[in-house]
Amino acid sequence: MYKILIADDEQKIREVLREYAEFEGHEVTEATNGMQAVELGKSGEFDIIILDVMMPKLDGFSACKEIRKSTDTPVLMLSARGEEYDKLFGFETGADDYVVKPFSPKEVLARVNAIVKRNTPPSAASEIAVFEGLEVNFTARDVKVDGNKLNLTPKEYELLFYLVRNKNIALSRNKLLEDVWGYDFFGDDRTIDTHIKMLRNNLGEYRKFIVTLRGMGYKFEV
Amino acid sequence: MYKILIADDEQKIREVLREYAEFEGHEVTEATNGMQAVELGKSGEFDIIILDVMMPKLDGFSACKEIRKSTDTPVLMLSARGEEYDKLFGFETGADDYVVKPFSPKEVLARVNAIVKRNTPPSAASEIAVFEGLEVNFTARDVKVDGNKLNLTPKEYELLFYLVRNKNIALSRNKLLEDVWGYDFFGDDRTIDTHIKMLRNNLGEYRKFIVTLRGMGYKFEV
DNA sequence: AAGCGTTTTCAATAGATTTTAACCGAAAAA
DNA sequence: TTTTTCGGTTAAAATCTATTGAAAACGCTT
Numbered sequence: 001m002y003k004i005l006i007a008d009d010e011q012k013i014r015e016v017l018r019e020y021a022e023f024e025g026h027e028v029t030e031a032t033n034g035m036q037a038v039e040l041g042k043s044g045e046f047d048i049i050i051l052d053v054m055m056p057k058l059d060g061f062s063a064c065k066e067i068r069k070s071t072d073t074p075v076l077m078l079s080a081r082g083e084e085y086d087k088l089f090g091f092e093t094g095a096d097d098y099v100v101k102p103f104s105p106k107e108v109l110a111r112v113n114a115i116v117k118r119n120t121p122p123s124a125a126s127e128i129a130v131f132e133g134l135e136v137n138f139t140a141r142d143v144k145v146d147g148n149k150l151n152l153t154p155k156e157y158e159l160l161f162y163l164v165r166n167k168n169i170a171l172s173r174n175k176l177l178e179d180v181w182g183y184d185f186f187g188d189d190r191t192i193d194t195h196i197k198m199l200r201n202n203l204g205e206y207r208k209f210i211v212t213l214r215g216m217g218y219k220f221e222v
Numbered sequence: 223m224y225k226i227l228i229a230d231d232e233q234k235i236r237e238v239l240r241e242y243a244e245f246e247g248h249e250v251t252e253a254t255n256g257m258q259a260v261e262l263g264k265s266g267e268f269d270i271i272i273l274d275v276m277m278p279k280l281d282g283f284s285a286c287k288e289i290r291k292s293t294d295t296p297v298l299m300l301s302a303r304g305e306e307y308d309k310l311f312g313f314e315t316g317a318d319d320y321v322v323k324p325f326s327p328k329e330v331l332a333r334v335n336a337i338v339k340r341n342t343p344p345s346a347a348s349e350i351a352v353f354e355g356l357e358v359n360f361t362a363r364d365v366k367v368d369g370n371k372l373n374l375t376p377k378e379y380e381l382l383f384y385l386v387r388n389k390n391i392a393l394s395r396n397k398l399l400e401d402v403w404g405y406d407f408f409g410d411d412r413t414i415d416t417h418i419k420m421l422r423n424n425l426g427e428y429r430k431f432i433v434t435l436r437g438m439g440y441k442f443e444v
Numbered sequence: 445a446a447g448c449g450t451t452t453t454c455a456a457t458a459g460a461t462t463t464t465a466a467c468c469g470a471a472a473a474a
Numbered sequence: 475t476t477t478t479t480c481g482g483t484t485a486a487a488a489t490c491t492a493t494t495g496a497a498a499a500c501g502c503t504t
Contacts, residue, residue: 437479
């Protein structure tokens with residue numbers, strides 16, 4: 001269930017979208033002009049905002065811009081005109097998707113679902129990174145090698161997560177110490193090496209992903 | 223700069239998209255059927271994958287599903303048919319967006335940009351310099367010659383990075399020693415030459431970019 | 445306070461990298 | 475043309491660095 005804000009001056013449009021959205025179990029709020037849309041949308045309480053481009057008081061593009069100043073709630077733009085210019089401009093103002101009228105409510109809802117799904121990873125869907133037989137589940141805080149869950153120590157998790165989140169980026173020892181150990185850690189460089197060693201031992205054949213950058217640090221390379 | 227995989231059996235389509243994408247500075251790889259798309263796409267090396275729905279060997283939907291098993295690279299689907307069923311099905315198989323043919327390449331690229339932008343929020347976008355077949359990736363700290371990764375030593379990386387960052391600028395030996403070796407290095411001049419030699423050997427035909435400025439130093443010239 | 449798992453330090457070592465020094469050849473100067 | 479200077483090459487010597495195992499320090503739980 002999402003909270004959806006629908007902003008369009010045509011009652012017909014709001015109605016048909018509301019009907020479809022509520023049928024799918026979502027909660028709908030309506031706005032009939034741009035100003036109202038901004039006021040409501042700024043609160044950040046919605047999971048997605050649907051904005052018509054042509055609206056009284058404040059057009060959709062401006063409303064989108066304004067809303068983006070306060071929150072990053074995803075925005076789907078609706079336009080009566082199908083001109084390319086509009087689309088491009090829509091994306092530039094920070095819209096997440098763009099649908100041209102006439103549309104089918106089904107299509108709009110499909111897009112809404114797609115957008116919300118990918119814009120709300122932290123809470124719901126677990127964030128998992130897979131590299132061949134290596135599975136790193138940030139949300140569940142576990143790591144699997146060929147399906148077998150590893151039993152890592154806290155530092156090992158943190159180090160691996162950091163490496164994976166920054167995959168394909170060269171990471172100096174200093175950066176690792178700063179970001180994984182914290183700016184106030186003044187320990188030995190060998191500390192990192194030791195943890196890398198243990199991680200590698202745990203990862204088995206997938207140790208290959210952790211490459212040494214001689215004279216520099218390490219990198220998780222895929 | 224993104225890495226884009228374009229999978230379509232029509233050469234014409236691949237061509238026009240490639241042209242547009244390369245014009246915007248992206249790196250394009252092509253696949254002509256679904257199987258190939260999956261093989262290439264699974265690597266996770268692409269920033270976005272464009273899949274045609276109708277392809278030999280394996281259709282776009284199945285390819286998308288297959289790719290999603292290994293990586294969460296965003297997928298944009300292309301379809302010759304505009305049927306709603308396709309669109310919904312596309313989103314369900316994990317596609318991030320859906321464009322109906324005939325499309326304008328401009329629109330496709332606008333969508334590609336929008337998708338990639340929202341799918342790579344934090345770091346990602348590597349800082350890469352490309353000179354013909356020579357690729358210098360500062361972020362990943364690697365260098366490729368015609369696609370093959372080189373195995374350089376620390377000094378070689380530093381020297382090359384320094385040269386490239388200061389391309390087309392004449393660099394005296396003193397400046398090189400100071401900036402690459404450090405102000406506290408008081409070694410032999412031949413030291414630089416030796417490293418330049420090794421760099422040149424490693425760069426193969428692209429050694430041509432490193433030009434000697436007799437009586438002065440070196441320059442990376444493009 | 446003892447026990448236990450975790451983290452950090454440390455020293456030895458093997459291997460890779462960097463520097464040096466000597467020599468050669470080519471280009472510039474005389 | 476001869477001399478001088480400068481860059482290229484090479485191989486050996488000197489230096490540096492990642493890795494590893496082992497031990498010490500730490501911190502939580504009982």
